[in-house]
Amino acid sequence: MSHLTAWDRICIARSQNRPKSRDILPKLFEDIIELYGDRCYGDDAALIGAIGRFEGMPVTILAQSKGRDLQENLACNFGMMNPEGYRKAMRLAKQAEKFHRPIITIIDTAGAFPGKGAEERGQAEAIASSLKMFATIQTPVLAIVLSEGGSGGALALSVADRIYMMENAVYSILSCEGFASILWKDETRAKEAAELMECTSIDLAKKGIIDGIITEPEGGFDHQSDEVYGQIRSIIRRELNILTKIRVKNLVQQRYEKFRAMGNV
């Protein structure tokens, strides 16, 4: 399991053939109804917002979407969300809270979009507000890092009661290219940065940042990996069973304590 380098896993996580949110949602949920827009500026295709049923239980799904081919990649901006995406997520999360639906987020993004319009429309404010809102949302939140969890853009949807990672997923402060560029002013040292960043599922489980790992077959899971989808379903089943039984006030308090404990001082 651990003979792969961090860079190997990054390559697997970013592979075009690896299942994307659009592939896995139908394998986990039934009766999916997508909902669009932030009621403010527009709709962000980099975030799939939906209501669905998990083994009969209504849930709200917020899934970052990179797209499965070039056409889809372009339509959803390679999974890099704009402020309207975070505002759509917050709108649907509030809706989930109102109707007592647990929220399941799927993380797959290199980071929030560093675009001109994104700055003009308040990317920083949108992410900050999302962090704050999820910190106290009065319904269970379960996050699954599917492939890539990059920076604040991923964190904004990961302030969750439980965070699971696919074995070959990575989750980090920044993409390894961005990290190398900031620290050494040299993007080409990404591979070297990857090994220093402690960004694999195994690293993050050791640090206590995540709650568990969904194991994958050698070389990464694919569309036929029924065993992997079974694992994801059993994690969702088990955690929703636990989380929906906790009194909401205690749930929010436990979530606070979970993030409160993070850091080395």
Next chain:
Amino acid sequence: MNHLFKKRKEQLGFFQGLLSKPKSVNIPREFNESAIMVCDSCGGASSKKDMASNLFVCPSCNYHLKLTPQQRLYQLIDENSFRETNRKMSSTSVALFPGYLDKYNKNVENTGNLEAVVCGVATIGGNKTAIAILDAHFMMGSMGSVVGEKITRLIELADRKKLPLIIFSASGGARMQEGINSLMQMAKTSAALAHFGDNGGFYISVLTHPTTGGVSASFAMLGDIILAEPGALIGFAGRRVIEKTVNEKLPDNFQTAEFIKEKGFVDRIVARKQLRNTLITLLEYHKEASI
């Protein structure tokens, strides 16, 4: 691993020595008054004395120079009213990332502070306030575990003691060397603010040059009232990254305080000369909030 612990132990000895020197934060660091200061923006020269009496705002072009936390406190709070909290807190991971320890040590030496934020309680115009000031001189004001923890403890203190909270941001964002733990400080500080706000706490965020990345995308943008200093750089992504992404040159005023205000993301731009009075007025308006 053992040599890292040894190194860290030596470091701690060094810090203890540094901290045992008596030091009043209300007095700005010693300087040669006749020394010449050059404005970072227009290049105009003034004596340091003139610059200081003008609150480190360039008399020729009105550029607001970066302040140290000590200078900020001196300009802002009632004399001798500051009580610092968690001054000695330091990170347990400085020895873990290549080159981090050396860089950290240099910053400690240069600034006389152990981290990129100074936190405490002070009175401003008689209003008792919890206050945090990030220091752009210390590793670009970046937020690692200690900055996140000190700010979170201050928010919790403000919540417990029913004090208003003011945070002066000046930061390039999350601290790369501490990796995922730095990222998590965004969630931690935002969560603390969520609870503080739910309990009726009043929070003024003051954005100073520069406020970007993981700091702008967390506590800096969550003020009940958000003020900014004129000309401050405020944004999420860096200018070069954006230019590369969209393949166009950005206008000069992009991501300035004035630009951000026009887009609707700050309440007011306040010149340094008016800052103390503005804060006092706002604190007086919200006295009830803290009870």
